[in-house]
Amino acid sequence: MRGLKAFGRTIGRTLAATVAAAILAMVLRYHPQIPPMVELAAQLAVAAGSAGLLLWALAPWWRSLDEAVHEANKSAFFWGGQFGILFAFFLGMIEMTSTPFQRPRMPEWMLGVIIALVCQWVGYVIFNLIWWLRRGGWGAGK
The missing domain is CATH 1.10.287 (Helix Hairpins)
Structure with missing residues (x-):
């Protein structure tokens, strides 16, 4: 724990x-x-x-951290980040196709970056939890 x-x-x-x-x-x-x-x-x-x-x-x-936890975080960062940014791209494509295309202003661009980062963070957390649950949970092997 x-x-x-x-x-x-x-x-x-x-x-x-x-x-x-x-x-x-x-x-x-x-x-x-x-x-x-x-x-x-x-x-x-x-x-x-x-x-x-x-x-x-x-x-x-x-x-x-020990080697197992390093691997868990690298895996979570890679897979969670990839799927998080893919989801942010998907949301951006929906936004672009649902309204007439206009040149984005700075606040919209910043919001997009924040959304992408939050999606990556959520993806990281989800994939890290999955990694640990597949290996017996937190503190397994102690």
Whole structure:
């Protein structure tokens, strides 16, 4: 059960950091007094800071795992990510074919990226749970 709690905390931290970065990026986007070049620099700083924060949060957890858990996460990331992005693409195709094609504006593009990332995250969690359930559940072999 300890492994499940650690997994849940890690997923929660990464999701919180992703949502915080998305909110900050949207605030920067809609602030009327920010010049475009400053806005771009701030968005790049938010992206780099978010990536650094996620690496900082995940590195100790990843180093503490054994080989079986590494394989579980790699499998979940690959298959969950693939099916998650495929599902996001499917939703995007439905949206494009249900309305007349117009050039997407920035907020729609950002929403699409957020949807794709959430779909990948959900796919990762589902496939990770499947991987563990096929092998006897959390903490099997202890």
